[in-house]
Amino acid sequence: DQQVKQNSPSLSVQEGRISILNCDYTNSMFDYFLWYKKYPAEGPTFLISISSIKDKNEDGRFTVFLNKSAKHLSLHIVPSQPGDSAVYFCAALQSNAGGTSYGKLTFGQGTILTVHP
Amino acid sequence: GAGVSQSPSNKVTEKGKDVELRCDPISGHTALYWYRQSLGQGLEFLIYFQGNSAPDKSGLPSDRFSAERTGGSVSTLTIQRTQQEDSAVYLCASSLIPGSSYEQYFGPGTRLTVT
Numbered sequence: 736d737q738q739v740k741q742n743s744p745s746l747s748v749q750e751g752r753i754s755i756l757n758c759d760y761t762n763s764m765f766d767y768f769l770w771y772k773k774y775p776a777e778g779p780t781f782l783i784s785i786s787s788i789k790d791k792n793e794d795g796r797f798t799v800f801l802n803k804s805a806k807h808l809s810l811h812i813v814p815s816q817p818g819d820s821a822v823y824f825c826a827a828l829q830s831n832a833g834g835t836s837y838g839k840l841t842f843g844q845g846t847i848l849t850v851h852p
Numbered sequence: 853g854a855g856v857s858q859s860p861s862n863k864v865t866e867k868g869k870d871v872e873l874r875c876d877p878i879s880g881h882t883a884l885y886w887y888r889q890s891l892g893q894g895l896e897f898l899i900y901f902q903g904n905s906a907p908d909k910s911g912l913p914s915d916r917f918s919a920e921r922t923g924g925s926v927s928t929l930t931i932q933r934t935q936q937e938d939s940a941v942y943l944c945a946s947s948l949i950p951g952s953s954y955e956q957y958f959g960p961g962t963r964l965t966v967t
Contacts, residue, residue: 771958781956838949839885
């Protein structure tokens with residue numbers, strides 16, 4: 736059961752344009768969401784996060800939007816740069832989970848973003 | 853550096869052999885996670901250590917997989933009698949729990965190839 740889904744395996748964008756990466760989740764208990772970026776041969780690095788009490792969080796060129804009713808979030812990158820080319824993972828957790836589930840992230844399959852010069 | 857380190861970076865082994873993968877988390881991080889990423893797949897959760905609590909082993913794919921965390925720091929993931937389907941990048945992450953964020957810090961991974 737894939738609780739976090741990134742339905743687009745890849746996305747290609749022109750430099751300077753907006754990149755929109757999408758993520759859907761099925762578990763209504765998830766209340767905290769994170770985006771990670773991964774370059775080849777490196778581990779994922781944290782990019783931006785959002786709590787379910789918000790619907791938007793912005794950090795420089797990166798903005799995450801959360802639509803709780805649709806169980807959907809998106810990452811907007813504007814303007815896109817060639818250095819943004821990487822695999823982007825969406826992740827979710829249930830912050831009030833007890834026991835061994837506390838802090839446990841569930842990841843999507845990832846979307847490969849390619850930004851062309 | 854002060855990040856998560858993993859060793860070896862690459863491991864090629866023959867089918868049927870045992871392998872050990874090592875993870876050194878960030879000092880002071882109480883939570884440690886193992887994931888694997890198979891070719892073209894997302895991050896698959898394997899096991900989670902939190903402080904002195906019993907680990908969450910719910911993601912281990914078979915009883916050939918086991919992990920230990922000694923002294924609340926270094927962790928070793930062991931795969932016995934390796935199979936070709938075990939070929940993947942094995943990623944370790946650590947985090948500060950409880951903390952103000954749930955960010956996990958990842959190591960560079962160990963690429964395991966079973967021939």
